[in-house]
Amino acid sequence: MSPPSRRLQTKPVITCLKTFLISYSLIFWFTGVILLAVGVWGKVSLEAYFSLASEESTNAPYVLIGTGAIIVIFGLFGCFATCRGSPWMLKLYAMFLTLVFLAELVAGVSGFIFRHEIKAKLGVAYKNAVKSYNSTDSSSIAVDAIQRTLHCCGVNNYTDWNDTDYFKKNGIPASCCKDNTNCTPETLKDLDKAGKEVYTTGCFSRVTHVMESNLGIIAGISFGIAFFQLIGIFLSCCLSRYITNNQYEMV
Numbered sequence: 192m193s194p195p196s197r198r199l200q201t202k203p204v205i206t207c208l209k210t211f212l213i214s215y216s217l218i219f220w221f222t223g224v225i226l227l228a229v230g231v232w233g234k235v236s237l238e239a240y241f242s243l244a245s246e247e248s249t250n251a252p253y254v255l256i257g258t259g260a261i262i263v264i265f266g267l268f269g270c271f272a273t274c275r276g277s278p279w280m281l282k283l284y285a286m287f288l289t290l291v292f293l294a295e296l297v298a299g300v301s302g303f304i305f306r307h308e309i310k311a312k313l314g315v316a317y318k319n320a321v322k323s324y325n326s327t328d329s330s331s332i333a334v335d336a337i338q339r340t341l342h343c344c345g346v347n348n349y350t351d352w353n354d355t356d357y358f359k360k361n362g363i364p365a366s367c368c369k370d371n372t373n374c375t376p377e378t379l380k381d382l383d384k385a386g387k388e389v390y391t392t393g394c395f396s397r398v399t400h401v402m403e404s405n406l407g408i409i410a411g412i413s414f415g416i417a418f419f420q421l422i423g424i425f426l427s428c429c430l431s432r433y434i435t436n437n438q439y440e441m442v
Contacts, residue, residue: 205276208430212273215423219288220266222416226295227259229412233405255413258294265291269423278431285427288420295417313402317395318346324357326364334394335366341401342369343394351393353382363389 233255265287272280320330338344344367345351352358352367362379365371367389378384 205430205433208426208433209273209276212423212426212430213270215426216266216269216273219269219419219423220263222419223259223262223266225259226255226262226412226416229408230255230257230259254294258291262291269427273430276430276434278435281427281431281434285424285431288423288427292417292420292424295413295420313399314346314395317398321346321351322355324355324364326357326361335364337394337398338364338366338390341394341397342390343367343392343397344390345393346395347393349386349389349391349393350382 269284272284320334324331324334344363349363349367352363362376363385365374368374369388369390373388378388
């Protein structure tokens with residue numbers, strides 16, 4: 192049993208650590224909400240791009256959504272464990288933070304690597320999607336969404352559609368049009384006339400730029416939040432040790 196004077200000296204330290212850890216846990220909970228939102232945003236905003244290369248698609252958005260949801264739950268658990276002053280709960284909290292750190296680190300590295308490999312994979316997928324375009328299947332719908340959103344047409348430029356079966360029957364897709372009121376079927380079947388009414392810039396360069404930028408943001412946020420866990424691990428271990436060594440009990 193520790194002398195009363197020693198316990199009186201360590202009690203302010205424990206109180207200070209608990210204050211810091213509760214503050215950290217609340218911030219941790221908030222980062223979980225941010226991570227969850229980023230995962231949902233990535234899934235929704237990049238859905239069209241992922242659908243073009245389903246075999247090569249990344250699970251990063253799902254990892255972020257799952258990790259964010261778990262962080263929200265354990266952020267509240269961290270507050271509860273700190274208020275209770277339970278050493279085993281604090282150790283469990285520190286263990287969880289360690290697992291989250293590793294998971295987010297892996298997700299961040301995966302996103303960073305995928306960002307640099309996206310051009311070759313997506314390039315082949317996009318060319319195949321344009322070549323087999325029929326305006327009804329999922330890849331065709333994704334192509335239309337990209338062309339409307341990014342104001343582009345074809346792979347490298349709008350003339351790429353000249354080599355497709357769809358062009359021979361229907362001309363350039365209406366999703367390439369700058370203004371649908373000026374795009375008549377006759378205009379879309381004539382490359383010279385269509386050049387004045389459709390977007391002339393190819394989609395490949397714009398798609399890869401958007402993908403690399405967005406995945407870079409996701410990877411950066413993952414790295415930032417991951418290293419933030421180290422603070423919580425340190426505080427949890429310190430508080431658990433102080434409580435255990437000094438047999439401190441929360442009244």
